[in-house]
Amino acid sequence: MDRYLRIEDVGMTFETKNGSFVALERIDLNVKKGEFVSLIGHSGCGKSTLLNLVAGLIDPTEGGILLAEREIAGPGPDRGVVFQNHSLLPWLTCFDNVYLAVERVFSDKKNILKERTHKALAMVGLTAAEEKYPHEISGGMKQRVGIARALAIEPKMLLLDEPFGALDALTRANLQDELLKIVDKTGATVLMVTHDVDEAVLLSDHIVMMTNGPAARIGGILEVDLPRPRERLALAGERRYIELRTTVMDFLYRKQLKQAA
Amino acid sequence: MSAVPVSAVTVVPMRAAAATSGPHPAAAALAARADAVKAAKPTATGYRRARAPEWAMQLFAMLAGIVAFIALWEIVARQGGRIPGPAVVWKAAVTIFSDPFYSKGPNDQGIGWNVLSSLKRVGIGFGLAAIVGIPLGFMIGRFKFLSDMAAPIIAMLKPVSPLAWLPIGLLLFKAANPAAIYVIFVCSLWPMIVNTAVGVRQIPQDYLNVARVLNLSEWKVFTTILFPAVLPYMITGVRLSIGVAWLVIVAAEMLTGGVGIGFWVWDEWNNLKVEHIIIAIFTIGIVGLLLEQALVLLAKRFSYN
Numbered sequence: 001m002d003r004y005l006r007i008e009d010v011g012m013t014f015e016t017k018n019g020s021f022v023a024l025e026r027i028d029l030n031v032k033k034g035e036f037v038s039l040i041g042h043s044g045c046g047k048s049t050l051l052n053l054v055a056g057l058i059d060p061t062e063g064g065i066l067l068a069e070r071e072i073a074g075p076g077p078d079r080g081v082v083f084q085n086h087s088l089l090p091w092l093t094c095f096d097n098v099y100l101a102v103e104r105v106f107s108d109k110k111n112i113l114k115e116r117t118h119k120a121l122a123m124v125g126l127t128a129a130e131e132k133y134p135h136e137i138s139g140g141m142k143q144r145v146g147i148a149r150a151l152a153i154e155p156k157m158l159l160l161d162e163p164f165g166a167l168d169a170l171t172r173a174n175l176q177d178e179l180l181k182i183v184d185k186t187g188a189t190v191l192m193v194t195h196d197v198d199e200a201v202l203l204s205d206h207i208v209m210m211t212n213g214p215a216a217r218i219g220g221i222l223e224v225d226l227p228r229p230r231e232r233l234a235l236a237g238e239r240r241y242i243e244l245r246t247t248v249m250d251f252l253y254r255k256q257l258k259q260a261a
Numbered sequence: 262m263s264a265v266p267v268s269a270v271t272v273v274p275m276r277a278a279a280a281t282s283g284p285h286p287a288a289a290a291l292a293a294r295a296d297a298v299k300a301a302k303p304t305a306t307g308y309r310r311a312r313a314p315e316w317a318m319q320l321f322a323m324l325a326g327i328v329a330f331i332a333l334w335e336i337v338a339r340q341g342g343r344i345p346g347p348a349v350v351w352k353a354a355v356t357i358f359s360d361p362f363y364s365k366g367p368n369d370q371g372i373g374w375n376v377l378s379s380l381k382r383v384g385i386g387f388g389l390a391a392i393v394g395i396p397l398g399f400m401i402g403r404f405k406f407l408s409d410m411a412a413p414i415i416a417m418l419k420p421v422s423p424l425a426w427l428p429i430g431l432l433l434f435k436a437a438n439p440a441a442i443y444v445i446f447v448c449s450l451w452p453m454i455v456n457t458a459v460g461v462r463q464i465p466q467d468y469l470n471v472a473r474v475l476n477l478s479e480w481k482v483f484t485t486i487l488f489p490a491v492l493p494y495m496i497t498g499v500r501l502s503i504g505v506a507w508l509v510i511v512a513a514e515m516l517t518g519g520v521g522i523g524f525w526v527w528d529e530w531n532n533l534k535v536e537h538i539i540i541a542i543f544t545i546g547i548v549g550l551l552l553e554q555a556l557v558l559l560a561k562r563f564s565y566n
Contacts, residue, residue, distance in 0.1 A: 055474060075473045087467040090565035091489040100485060104475050135565065153475075 004189055005031035011062030012049055022215040023049045036190045038200040041210030047193045051161050055081050068156055077105045080150030084162040086142040088134040095130040098149045105153040120152030140171035160192040184229050197248045209251045222247055345536040353536040370520055379521040383506045386445025394450045398457025423448035423509045437517035444513045449502035460494025492563050500556040507549045
């Protein structure tokens with residue numbers, strides 16, 4: 001299980017009106033089972049494209065991606081995706097939004113499906129809001145529902161596309177802490193796109209730093225050797241944490257500084 | 262807003278008088294002003310006092326508009342033309358609406374029957390248009406090829422007056438009633454197709470991505486994502502269709518005859534009962550207004566924002 005997710009020599013070229021646009025070039029990446037990997041880089045570096053490739057929403061123009069020894073051909077519920085803008089269906093309650101996914105994946109009896117849904121929502125602390133509609137709850141709560149929906153289907157892999165990008169700093173920290181707990185508890189394999197250095201260091205086992213696009217590549221992979229469980233406050237002053245943080249900052253703001261991004 | 266200065270004035274002198282015993286008159290005046298602001302604020306934002314006048318003003322404006330309209334009508338009527346004044350029309354209306362459902366043969370029925378037969382034609386014609394138009398709209402919205410295929414035809418036929426289709430209807434059905442329904446069908450069809458197709462195209466990619474990552478079946482995608490997402494647009498289509506249909510039915514019935522509010526208008530014109538024509542105009546307007554309001558309520562029920 002050393003190479004649970006294998007991204008092999010992947011390239012992605014988009015055909016646009018102004019000719020072809022090379023988004024990603026020769027990407028090689030392995031993710032172990034149970035590992036948390038972050039993709040970090042400036043906007044436009046193709047990190048979301050890479051995530052969408054793993055999600056199967058787009059197909060690579062070169063190379064291939066394997067998850068648990070099987071080639072990824074199109075999207076499927078073996079990968080749970082959390083989108084940046086929560087993507088809840090506004091006409092369904094929180095419960096029904098999660099139930100939609102649960103019902104698709106498991107073929108249990110109805111009361112067991114419901115039980116699974118309740119459990120997933122309880123995990124993100126939303127039992128009280130189950131019967132609310134998305135427009136009745138806060139942005140942070142919506143994102144929790146999104147996470148519950150992704151986790152409820154017990155995917156092989158969790159794909160997070162800037163999951164907390166649209167939230168305010170306090171809510172974001174809150175949700176990061178909760179995700180940290182959930183990941184520790186479930187041992188999920190996670191690939192997360194982020195542009196938040198602290199988020200990457202706090203949550204990840206490895207941070208994949210991407211060079212600026214077009215034709216973005218992996219500029220370096222940083223191992224985050226901080227012991228788990230991690231504690232935001234305890235880490236804040238720790239020397240190793242600051243070192244790691246500085247390394248990522250150095251990559252982003254010195255080596256890959258983007259002019260007038 | 263008019264309540265603000267009044268309450269401020271009543272509060273300020275009392276507080277100012279109490280404060281004059283203090284050492285600094287300027288500070289007291291300042292405090293009094295601050296108090297006035299404080300005192301004025303709850304009044305300005307207080308629900309009961311702020312809202313009632315606004316609501317009353319709106320009602321007053323509406324009534325004023327109606328009164329002005331009736332006055333203008335009275336003035337026009339008194340110029341000695343053939344147009345009956347409001348009083349005459351009112352009297353005739355009381356007679357007509359005291360027995361709206363009488364029936365003395367096919368050409369002499371109460372106004373209630375006339376309105377109902379017109380509504381029935383609109384309902385059938387519109388219903389058929391919805392049955393055809395909504396699925397067509399879905400397909401046109403979903404498949405670009407079909408959309409490109411349909412675009413020039415719809416663009417060309419949409420501006421055609423629905424009445425131009427009436428002779429074709431008469432030719433096809435060889436009877437007045439189905440021809441009128443057919444005209445309603447044609448004029449309701451375009452808004453249904455166009456709005457449904459626009460709705461399908463406007464579905465956020467996020468929702469479709471949810472469907473894709475979960476690998477939902479086509480049927481599930483339709484029932485849980487496409488249909489609810491398009492529903493508000495469809496209701497807009499229904500509203501536009503019914504609005505046009507209600508406009509067109511009057512004209513169509515004038516041409517086809519039978520029982521119906523449009524025919525009734527024409528019949529009363531032949532009888533030279535102008536007050537009845539005016540009653541018919543109001544009746545058509547009020548029924549149209551009620552239809553519109555009912556559909557606005559329906560649209561509110563199914564909007565998710």
